[in-house]
Amino acid sequence: MYLDLHEIIEVPGKSVPFSCELDKQRISFAALTSFEGPVTAEGIVQNTAGVLGLRGSVKASMLVRCDRCGTEYSTQSDLPVP
Numbered sequence: 001m002y003l004d005l006h007e008i009i010e011v012p013g014k015s016v017p018f019s020c021e022l023d024k025q026r027i028s029f030a031a032l033t034s035f036e037g038p039v040t041a042e043g044i045v046q047n048t049a050g051v052l053g054l055r056g057s058v059k060a061s062m063l064v065r066c067d068r069c070g071t072e073y074s075t076q077s078d079l080p081v082p
Helices: none
Strands: 015-021 032-035 040-048 051-065 072-081
Touching: none
Parallel strands: none
Antiparallel strands: 015 040, 032 051, 040 051, 051 072
């Protein structure tokens, strides 16, 4: 993902929203079996007194396996990015 920040880099108070689909091939963890849809990221980059900050979230629907009993189940995750 490429964010064009040149229009806010010198202007305190300005912001740029973003929304994109992430590459599922680059995301993995032990319990993950598969994704059941796209993995998306959305949020905003804001210039606050010359410092750029990012706020947003990453959302995914996935099939995971329980570490204890081995049962597969669907779950959704909405992780904040402060």
